[in-house]
Amino acid sequence: MNCVKISPSRLRGEVTIPPSKSLSHRAVISAGLSSGESIIENVMFSQDIIATCSCMEALGVNIEKIKTGDNIYTLKITGCKSFKLQKNEIDCFESGSTLRFFIPISLINENNITFNGKGKLVSRPLDEYYKIFEKQSIEYTNASGNLPLTIDGHLKAGAFDIAGNVSSQFITGLLFALPLLKDNSVIKIIGKLESKGYVDLTLDILNKFSIEVINDNYHSFYIKGNQEYKSKNYRVEGDFSQAAFWLVAGAIGGDISCLDLNANSLQGDKEVLDIINRMNANVSIYDNKINTKLASTKHTIIDGSQCPDIIPVLAVLASVSEGTTEIINAGRLRIKESDRLTAITTELKKLGADIEEKNDGLIINGKPQLNGGEVDSWNDHRIAMSLAVAALKCTNDVIIKDSSCINKSYPTFWEDFRKLGGKINEWNLG
Template identity: 70%
Template sequence: MNYVKITPSKLKGEVTIPPSKSLSHRAIIAAGFSKGKSVVENVMFSEDILTTCNAMEALGVTIEKKKEKNNTYTLIIEGNEELKLLNREIDCSESGSSLRFFIPICLIKENDVVFKGRGKLVSRPLDQYYEIFDKQGIEYSNTNGMLPLNVKGKLESGEFTIDGDVSSQFITGLMFTLPLLDGDSKIIINKKLESKGYLDLTMDILEKFSIEVINNDYKEFLIKGNQEYKSRDYRVEGDFSQAAFWLVAGTIGGEIDCLDLNSHSQQGDKEVIDIIQRMNGTLGINSDKIYASTTVTESTIIDASQCPDIIPVLAVLAAVSEGTTEVINAGRLRIKESDRLTAITTELNKLGADLEEKKDGLIIRGKKELTGGEVDSWNDHRIAMALAVASIRCKDEVVIKDSGCVKKSYPTFWQDFKKLGGNIHEWSMG
């Protein structure tokens, strides 16, 4: 078990934002489906991205890794149109994206495959796929609704009705798969669609790799069968879900330049810019970087439906802003790596904040400063990083239990925290 002890201090300097995890997943998969070689630059090997690479290699895709600066890699990916399953078991670790993307992908051809995972992923819902399996006669079994999941069969083209308010990952998994099947398909969205930004990223990657998806106002998606992915070179842009931690950190106590960000990005988590500005934060925005400096911020209403991943750190911002902030439409945060509504409420309140948990949101009454103390990450990378940012406005030291979980998405987070002047002491027990 890893711990960090943080002595509160302001952060100042430049930080190169890690490459987008969402775009990395998608580019690696699209390149793996393509005939010939693709070069995917600026990839960071977080646990989730390694999981997707391993899954592609299990399908016969060759991935050569070349180390570059800033702990990133260039991947030379030799696509495999055959997509033969070389390993019957796909270990998805704790990556929800990998699991939900690869379930349909592994059924492009007749296969008998077992999906494994650990942590909260074992119990995350897969009912959207089970309904498809039942309709198409695909055999499957699980353990009381949890992983491991055994699936045997082949996915057929046709109409697929997906609930839009559960996870866009199911839709993305189908978008990758359906173009390679015989026959045309349609994805019909039932209920209100959340996380549209993630589908925009999927469709953008698909278009770059020569796959067409017709978007009918996000209500249905038309996908022709027998399409071909075509190899290309692609550079992954900086991740706004990770930049959010430093943008909030600069806003509540520091001066931070966030480098390698695309201000015209389609990432849904780019909404952090609008929310900070709405709360009276001052951001300097250039074409490839954003500057955040200390401001007295004010309360607002935050709609989590399109940007659930940045809610933990926005809760930190609200906790030290004037007035009462309300987070709405946040029910899906309960089925992430932790129940993030309960986790962030519990741990920020330990630090002296005033958060009230609702069924699908939060009420956050702002204070000028927090106290400090010992908190738990809940083995959730975004909770750990949000609590680190909260330390900036604490009077006393902050100790974070299970701090190593950041490696899931941002393995160099503590290194960057130190680089910006953070005063931390790390140790391991057991």
């Protein structure tokens, strides 16, 4: 098990934000579904993106990787219109996006395929797809509701009812696959759609690769059949869900400039800017960078329905901000890589935070400082990185166990932390 020990310090300097994981998934898949060659620049090879590339290659797509930086690659992707499985078993590692995107994609043609995974992914819910399988008589077997999942059949065009409060990943998976079916389809959203920002990213990427989807105010999505993805060159912008760690770190303990961010981005996690502004953070936005400096932050109400991935680090900010912050509509955090509401509550309490877990949110009474101590990442990259930010406001050292889980999305996080002046030691317990 890998561990890190972080001593209290202030972080200063510039950090280049890793490319958006959400956009990287979508660009790689769209390029793979296209005929011809696409060039996708600025892709970080985190474990999740490796999983998606492996899935594309298993479907017969050729991906040439050209290293351009520290774990950053340009991909030459030669797509194929008719998939021919190179292997019948696909490992999605711990990537929920990969699994939920590729289930419909693998069924564009008649296939027998098994999906495997690791960690919490094995038990993450797939009920929205099981309902479709049963309606369309697609045969499937699983391990008492868990992976491995074996599917035999093909997806048919038609009407699809998808719950809006479970995961937008089901919607995105269908949006990738349905344009390639012979007939027209419609996705009808049952209830209120959460994480609209992720659907916006999907629609934008599809449009860039010449796929047309009509969005009826997020109630229904109309998809023509017999469409064709057209190859395109694309550069992935910086990831606001990763920038959130440094934006909070600057606000509570330093002076940090985040580079390669698009202030006009469609990313839902860009909402971090509005939230930390409300909390009185010192934020400056320039052409291609966003800066935060040490400030006396205050309480607010945070709605987690549209930006679940940044809630753990915002809980850290709230724990050292004046007054009582309430986080609401965040129940979906319970079905992420960990139960993130329980995980962040448990670990911040160990550091001395005053935090109470509710059914779908948190109540946090801020303190000027936290104490420090030994905490666990719960094998969840966003919990580990959030606890690293919390260490900046502790009076004593913080030891984070199972720290290598950051490789899932941000393999160079500890290196960037150190470059900004963080006092950090890493070791392996064996």
